Amino acid sequence: MDSVPSRLNAYEKSDFEGQELANIMDVEAFQSMMNDLYAVTKISFAIKDLKGNVLASAGWQDICTKFHRVNPQSFWNCLETDIQLTQGVARGEFRAFKCKNNMWDIVTPIIIGERHVGNLFSGQFFFDDEVVDRQVFVEQAEKYGFDKDAYLAALDRVPRWNRAVVMNLMHFYAKLSEMISKISYINLKLTKALSDQKLVEAQLRESHHDLLHAQEVAKTGSWRLNLQNNELTWSDETYKIFGLKKGTPLHYETFLGLVHPEDRETVDKAWKAALRGEIYDLEHRILAQGETRWVHEKAELEFDQNGLLIGGFGTVQDITEHKLNEQKLRRLNRALRAISNSNQVLMRATDEAAFLQQGCRIIVEDCGYTLVWIGFALDDEAKSVKPMAYAGFDQGYIDALKVTWADTERGQGPTGRAIRTGQPQICADMRTDPNFAIWRPLAVARGYSSCIALPLMSEGKAFGAINIYSRELNPFSDDEVKLLAELASDFSHGIMLLRMKAAAKHAEEAWRLSEERFSKAFNQSPVALSISRLSDGRFVDVNQTFLDLLEYNREEVIGCTAPELNVFANPHAQKEFFEIFSKEKSVRNVEVTFRTKSGKLIPTIVSVEKISINNQDHIITTFVDITRRKLAEGQLAKAKHEWEQTFDALPDMIAIMDKKHRILRVNKAMADRLGVKAEQCIGMPCFRCVHGTDVPPEVCPHSQTVADGKEHTVKLFDARLGDIAITTTPIRGDDGKPFASVHVVRNLKK
CATH class of the missing domain: 3.30.450.20 (PAS domain)
Structure with a gap:
């Protein structure tokens, strides 16, 4: 094959005269490659044109960027050194030179055809066997007015290289410069002769092996398809991504067999469309040695002059980590949305059964899970778990479960263990978890793969569980489990609150029938409750949750009014609150901030109902602490603010x-x-x-x-x-x- 210079000389001078290096080389591509190379080698690079413009660079030392090139006098030393260093260096040669600021530099020319268009620099180092005269740099700091301590600290960060490494680096630079010349020539040729495009593409493919290391760093492989014999040729990284041993015989059927079954039809349709001239660019899943991975594929197909397909070239990038992070963030956002929506439902709910059904629907719709069901633990002889509500894809699954929370075979699943232990329980893979064996056929037949059971707690004891099913294997991250546990806690409080609302609604009758039963429910409620006389507003009873929330003891509260205790953080809000109650005779779900005995402010949702006790009008008030919800709202607002700052930066x-x-x-x-x-x-x-x-x-x-x-x-x-x-x-x-x-x-x- 003819050399690049000999082919370039075949062009008229007018095709090349006046072209700047920045216009004929892919600056962004080389910048990306240099960034990757610097991340691996920690060796600084720069490509400059003959006017001294830096087209691409990576890893310049602080002593150069923050000192030598900031001061006009020391910067002039840099320019003079660049001019002296680059003069008289022939193609394929290199030169090492100590600059006027006493740092070592290396240069090799970039020559396209017979024209010198730029230089490839490295440097800002010392040899590991030389003794650096620190006094020289102390004097330079004084001469140029540098901060001596910061300047010497930057000096200490300058790398020390072995002379053999430098020699190898010089040879690498010469080769890299030649490669830049070749690629720049190809870019120029693409703009001059479309008829020669196939030659350029072939030349790029032949040079591609020099960039295999970059493929590994970027997790991007390449492939070549020869349709005449129906064969695929893959790069090393492509074999690695697909989990195949290098040299494995490849055909299109081999590739299609590695595509995830759920994506196989989509990929096949996209490829067939590409054979008709459409763009092939898509993301899909593959199965690599049993592991599901995400890849991003692009391809360009090649046709002969008659429009017949002769082959194709493409790339495949492993984007699994990116997809997993996307999925994790999406799940967390959905869980937060589910928490917010469930609290909204709770504030409007009046019926427990409807609240449970709406809660299941919210988790399915907001979090994207396949099936959600809520079961309550019965105190019967079998310790059964009774399904109370569900949403999602069921097909008779829940009716066939027959789950128990007893320590028996049917109590070893996530639901039974969650109720017994009071802790979330996860089945990461229903196909292999021995504790799930009894329900495995039912689950596999419906496409379930994993689940989590979250206990519903009251007074330190589980009274049921929320069960969430997914088609994915082990999708529950630690952060998501924390949010789902918080959601289950909100459900528990919501159920207790609804039960207390029902109890308050029938308080007069319940009081007559069983004062002891009402008192027990009142005092053991996880929701803060108070009863006060309507006539003068003085407290006649409060439960322990109320006392714990506002940090008082019982003797300090009974007989006092809310204004006397100064529990309203905002006196105006207090006045408005009682005005609403005097007109409506009931208040539901009003947000009020209370002040505790120690002065701490607590945001709450307050509801007030009028009741009759011993033929005397009273009001019963419920207080729901929404501190956690406010914190979550604040965190969302902070995340929004940080995103806006990043966006504007x-x-x-x-x-x-x-x-x-x-x-x-x-x-x-x-x-x-x-x-x-x-x-x-x-x-x-x-x-x-x-x-x-x-x-x-x-x-x-x-x-x-x-x-x-x-x-x-x-x-x-x-x-x-x-x-x-x-x-x-x-x-x-x-x-x-x-x-x-x-x-x-x-x-x-x-």
Whole structure:
């Protein structure tokens, strides 16, 4: 094969004259590669053009970036050194040189054809066998006005390299420079001759083995398909991702057999569509040695001059960790939403059975689980667990369970153990858990894979359990278990509160029938309760939960009024509260902040009902502590604030737009660049706000994203913004359909 210089010389000089290195090399790709290489080697790199512009860099030392290149005089030393260091170095050669600021540097030229267009630098180091004259740097600190301690600390962080390592590094730089020359030549050739595109692609594929280490770091493999013999050729990383031994015979059927059964039809349809010329770009699951992984695949198929398919090339990236983090965050958000919604239902609920049914439905709909059922522990001889409510995919499963909380075979499942122990119990894999064997056929037939049972507690004892089923194996993270346990606790309090409300509603009759029964229920309730005379507002009875909540003893409360105890944190709220009660004769679910004896403020939900005791009007008041709910709301508000700060801190110009091109939000960088306030952009068409036009540009990536639901990037010149790259990424709803996009504008000159 002809060398790159000999082929380049075949072009007329006019094809290459005046081209800058930044225009003919993929700066972003090399920046990404240098970042990855620096993360592994901790060796600094920089690519500069002949004007001294830094096109890509990684890992520059603090002593250079924070000191030498900040002071004008020491910076001039850097420039003089760069000029002296790069003069007279031939193609494929390198030079090591001690700069005028007494640091070692290495350079090798980047030559395309016969033209010297730039240099590849490394350096800012000392040899490990040389003695660094610290006094020289003390004098430099004094000469240039540096903070001596900070400057010497930066000196101590300068790496020491072995001379043999430096020699190997020099050879690597020469090869890397040659590779940059080749790839830059290919970029130039792509812009000059589309008819030669196949040659460039072949050359890139032949050079791809030099970047295999980058594939491993990025967890991205590549593959080549030869349709003439129906064979696949995979890179080492692709074998690793799919869990196959290198050299395993490959065919399309081999690949399809590794795709998760639930995704196999989708992948096959996408591939067949690609054979008809459509884009192949999708995410799906695979089974690698029994482990489920997520991959992102892209492919470009190749056709001959007659339009017949001759092969294809593609990439596969392991995105399992990203997907798991997405799923974890989604579950946590859904659990928080379920907690909030269940509390809303509790505030409106009047019937326990309806509350249980609504609670099951909320967990299924908000958290996305397959089946949820609530069972109460009976005190019968068999210690049965009676199903009280359910939601989701059942098909007779619950009726066939016959679960018990006794320490017998039917009590070893998660439900029985949760009720006996009072602790959450998880079955991570129903197919293998021996304690679930008796129910395994029922579960497998309905597609259940795992479950968690959360005890419903009252007075330190479990009176039932919430049972949550999933089609996924072991989906319950520690954080999610904590949130689900909090949800179960809220359910327990809600059930007790509803029972207390029912008791309060029939208080007069219950009092006549059994004063002892009412007193026991009143005093043992987990909800704070008080009874006071309507005539003067003085407390005649309070339960222990009330005393614990407000930090008083019984003698301090009985006979006093709420104003005398100063329990209302806001006197105005106290006045409004009693005005509402005087008009309505009942108050339901009003948020009131109370002050404890020690002065601590506690947010509560308060309900008041009028009752008759011994033919005298009284009021019974329930207080539900919502401190935890307020804390969760505060944490959500904090997370929202932190997201907004991060959004506005990003240097790229970012907007979020709906499907009709209307701007929903912009970050500070976008607003500043457009010279307007962020709120002025809201609701405006993006093309009018960003480009100053009445219609979208012809190559609008947002229009493409709205049409096909995929990410798109275009590069263009905008009269207001200059040379820019615009990337739009779809935002999908819970139904998986895009409803908006993230619109990122990057200035290519920066």
